[in-house]
Amino acid sequence: MTTTLAPPAKPWSPAEFEARLRAVGQDRYHDRHPFNLRMHQGDLTPDEVRCWITNRFHYQRHIPVKDALILAKLDSSRLRRMWLRRIEDHDGRDEGEGGIERWLRLGEAAGLDRRTLLSGESVLPGVRLAVEGYVNFCRLRSPLEAVAASLTELTAPDLMRLRIEAFERHYPWIAADGLGYFRTRVDQGRRDSAEALDLVLRWARSREEQESAVAALSFKCEVLWALLDAVQQHAVRQRTVPQRAGHDGPRERV
Template structure:
């Protein structure tokens, strides 16, 4: 039913500046850097077992990033946009074996004493993590492309988080070999570039208030996915992590 039929006028779109501020505010208030597990990680309070549990379960998320980006790429309606977004697949999968973000995460696992084949097998991934990752991938599969792109805007806070995380690992977890931190270091630049591109696309594409509100809700949803993932890791029972 349209606004004319109901007699209710559609809300005016936010200005570009106000829309951007609302998107950024969701990330500032709800990003998973505030999660107690991340706070303890950066304070150096995690045990080796907890660090390895996080690396193992976060890998399940990392390996699905190119899956969701492939779904988004397929929905974009110009060659220029598809070329831009498809670069993210290369960032994660690499151009050849031994390259890309997924490979760098596997090396992080090895630097922390984890077995590469075990990470790839995924047998230690917690049910709550699987559920959260599936929810995000299906969101990108079934929702309009604007929503899927907007959900990626949690990357607005990724560069700062990666700098903090790198410093925390170097200071508090020296038993993790330094070469394994390449993923964190590379994401400082990549996260800034990717978030700038996604933000411009969302600001340009969401022209009415309904689209703007959907975009803000999409960012909030992605924050909940990341928060839920850490809830599962933080609250895992001994039986779940065997």
């Protein structure tokens, strides 16, 4: 049992708090991951691009799930209306619209079958675990932490712009209209991150709450990093290990 307690640390000013959140994005966002660097430098083989699309799709299709779990934590119609739009962005207002559909079209433009993508059968175990970890974080943590974890959107729009350029230059075998997802996310990401940053700055009053928000954003960066680690490891394995049909290490089917 602690008998003497240090006085609680003073909260950071809003400016310092925001700077610390942005610093997490700058230091730990997955744009620095070796696999992403290779992707943007044009060094991926078509199979590696397809492996990334397949595995990232597993993340994409869970975005509305984690957003619905965040929605359930919001205690006013005004806040829920704001957050609900994110679910619409990914699921679409009508059939054939939305970010998940656009991702499926990216897959098709890269030569992947929509049914294979939807079956989830080629998703790597590490990717499943990373996505499940993120969904459960949004399920179990405070509204502040769940919303703060979404602040990778502060850094995402710049990455999307670079990615569109990189894909147009290095992977011209993917038809340009397959890149619709990235184009849409530039503006959506800016709006989403501005809204979420505003909530996080207002909700986190104590130093403890501010630190929990920074930790949540770090965690989210780790999720995205772990996803690329799994894809990268798979790529290395494909090159170095003699292939046996139908076997590619343990594979979890959920």
